[in-house]
Amino acid sequence: MANSYLINKKHHDDSVVKIRELDGYKFKPKPGNGNYIRVNEVTIVDRVMIDKILSMKFDKSFRQLVTMAMTIINDDDADNDSVEIVLNEAELVRQVLLNRYQKFLSYEKEQLFLKKLRLIENELRLKQVQIKQKAMYLEEQEKRRGRSR
DSSP, X not given: OOOXXXXXXXXXXXXXXXXXXXXXXXXXXXXXXSSOOOOSOEEEOOHHHHHHHHHHHHHHHHHHHHHHHHHHHHOTTOOHHHHHHHHHHHHHHHHHIIIIITTTSOHHHHHHHHHHHHHHHHHHHHHHHHHHHHHHHHHXXXXXXXXXX
């Protein structure tokens, strides 16, 4: 059976208190190199610290999404399938935000992240419209060429 402990940094002796369950953000740290204590799971209960950690995690996912979206938006030869893939990725990021992080993030941060996601989705939908218009234009040009022969 695994034991849970709380390290109290506010006291001068860094006292350790054994506990059962804490309500907070839980994550499994990646094992590092060196002679560290092996930790299976960490629970953070400080709201400010949770907010900062989740903001950093979300920013990483968001930056990857922005990179993918900008590649598609700036590509003149992009097709509808590639736009759909990035839109699905944006929806995945939204679901992670709403299902995993929502109870830990402040309302203002959550709304800011959702607003950023909406902006990306809107730009991608505009790109979809451009792709469809271009396809319709090319189809119309093809019909006109066929009639003149």
